[in-house]
Amino acid sequence: MPKFVDCQITYxxxxxxxxxxxxxxxxxxxxNNSDSKASKGLxxxxxxxxxxxxxxxxxxxx
Numbered sequence: 001m002p003k004f005v006d007c008q009i010t011y012x013x014x015x016x017x018x019x020x021x022x023x024x025x026x027x028x029x030x031x032n033n034s035d036s037k038a039s040k041g042l043x044x045x046x047x048x049x050x051x052x053x054x055x056x057x058x059x060x061x062x
Contacts, residue, residue, distance in 0.1 A: 009056070010056075013053050013056040014053070016053075017049055017050070017052075017053040020046075020049045021049070024042055024045065024046050024049075028042055
């Protein structure tokens with residue numbers, strides 16, 4: 001795969017991760033820890049997004 005395409009994919013993954021983190025931060029502020037189940041679910045989503053981004057970056061590096 002050409003380097004340029006790799007850079008584009010990496011940028012998109014990083015941008016998507018940053019957007020997801022921003023959205024989750026807004027949701028967390030709205031929850032204000034009032035609902036522990038929702039907060040725990042949000043933690044799981046954040047972890048999943050981070051893992052996905054790491055895996056995508058590692059695949060691109062191969």
